[in-house]
Amino acid sequence: MTQLKIPAVYMRGGTSKGVFFRADALPADPRQRERILLRVIGSPDPYGKQIDGMGGATSSTSKVALVSRSKRPDCDVDYLFGAVPIAGARIDWSGNCGNLSAAVGPFAIAEGLVDAAPDGVAVVRIWQANIGKRIVAHVPMRGGEVVEDGDFELDGVTFPAAEIRLDFLDPGGAHDGAPGGAMFPTGRPSDTLAIAGVGSYEVTYIDAGNPAIFIDARALGLSGAELQADVNGNAQLLELCEAIRAHGAVAMGLAATPREATALRPHTPKLAFVAAPLGYTSSAGRLVLKEEIDLNARILSMGQLHHAMTGTGAVAIAAAAAIPGTLPRRLLGERAGGDIRFGHPSGTLRVGAAACQTDGAWRVTKVTMSRSARRLMEGWVRVPRGAADQPPD
Numbered sequence: 056m057t058q059l060k061i062p063a064v065y066m067r068g069g070t071s072k073g074v075f076f077r078a079d080a081l082p083a084d085p086r087q088r089e090r091i092l093l094r095v096i097g098s099p100d101p102y103g104k105q106i107d108g109m110g111g112a113t114s115s116t117s118k119v120a121l122v123s124r125s126k127r128p129d130c131d132v133d134y135l136f137g138a139v140p141i142a143g144a145r146i147d148w149s150g151n152c153g154n155l156s157a158a159v160g161p162f163a164i165a166e167g168l169v170d171a172a173p174d175g176v177a178v179v180r181i182w183q184a185n186i187g188k189r190i191v192a193h194v195p196m197r198g199g200e201v202v203e204d205g206d207f208e209l210d211g212v213t214f215p216a217a218e219i220r221l222d223f224l225d226p227g228g229a230h231d232g233a234p235g236g237a238m239f240p241t242g243r244p245s246d247t248l249a250i251a252g253v254g255s256y257e258v259t260y261i262d263a264g265n266p267a268i269f270i271d272a273r274a275l276g277l278s279g280a281e282l283q284a285d286v287n288g289n290a291q292l293l294e295l296c297e298a299i300r301a302h303g304a305v306a307m308g309l310a311a312t313p314r315e316a317t318a319l320r321p322h323t324p325k326l327a328f329v330a331a332p333l334g335y336t337s338s339a340g341r342l343v344l345k346e347e348i349d350l351n352a353r354i355l356s357m358g359q360l361h362h363a364m365t366g367t368g369a370v371a372i373a374a375a376a377a378i379p380g381t382l383p384r385r386l387l388g389e390r391a392g393g394d395i396r397f398g399h400p401s402g403t404l405r406v407g408a409a410a411c412q413t414d415g416a417w418r419v420t421k422v423t424m425s426r427s428a429r430r431l432m433e434g435w436v437r438v439p440r441g442a443a444d445q446p447p448d
């Protein structure tokens with residue numbers, strides 16, 4: 056046999072999709088594992104298409120997930136996420152994918168990693184190994200199988216499916232698998248980021264779900280109602296956004312230099328621009344009225360504007376919206392408090408956070424949102440035998 060044959064499942068989770076593996080199906084050596092995973096997805100690809108792999112040539116579809124039984128008493132499974140660059144040769148393991156988090160519970164149940172009651176709602180306790188945080192997935196069951204069909208509609212996903220509720224527990228202050236850090240890395244809810252030769256920008260640095268940077272859309276010359284085509288075809292704007300993201304990564308203590316942030320951790324921190332409610336027509340052609348949203352939000356992922364909203368971006372928005380002084384909270388004004396509904400390129404999303412203040416410090420205890428997931432294909436992925444032994448570049 057000229058190719059390796061590795062059991063895998065191709066799954067959609069939220070508005071993303073990726074290749075899921077049981078961790079024990081891959082080599083224990085991280086370098087061999089990474090070379091195999093790059094080849095599975097079809098990276099690095101200078102053509103930008105990932106034709107010779109399972110990737111879909113977008114940040115939402117160039118992803119891998121590794122799941123295993125957990126040794127932690129408070130969790131059922133461990134979940135490690137990899138953001139696979141399209142043209143690059145290094146997988147970014149620095150953060151989580153909140154969308155694919157919705158598929159972890161169903162995958163774990165179907166693979167026999169978790170015992171679940173045949174009917175009702177299975178509670179799957181997930182240890183998110185990238186950021187060292189817990190996620191609780193509430194997965195509907197019927198007849199001993201995960202329920203995938205339903206009437207829950209998620210903007211950015213064409214077909215309705217069964218609803219999966221996700222609770223992100225104590226999401227603040229974690230990155231690179233090191234829990235216990237500060238939710239606001241600088242200790243402040245807003246800061247000024249000065250970039251020599253570029254300009255100064257008011258930003259909010261927050262570490263919740265994933266490290267993120269919020270900036271007012273107006274500071275970028277935008278309205279906050281943009282779609283992908285308005286941003287991704289503007290090379291000058293993308294260059295500015297990456298400069299802000301990379302310099303912000305240094306300010307957050309995530310990289311030693313902006314160049315390092317661009318080269319080694321394109322996945323995090325995320326850069327999001329926010330604005331007061333403004334009506335627009337979504338990418339699906341639906342009119343989103345300003346009266347039905349509390350905030351407009353757009354997020355960049357792996358150097359491009361995301362087609363909807365990253366799951367961890369929604370976590371960060373909810374966390375920031377719950378705490379006075381952040382840019383999202385200031386834009387909410389009188390609309391602050393409780394769940395918020397924000398507009399993104401594909402439509403809208405509702406998310407809620409529980410926050411409390413102790414000894415003058417704010418803490419977000421839980422962020423809750425709903426997603427859906429579905430198995431698209433299961434079987435084996437095939438990889439040329441030499442892929443594990445040869446450097447990808």
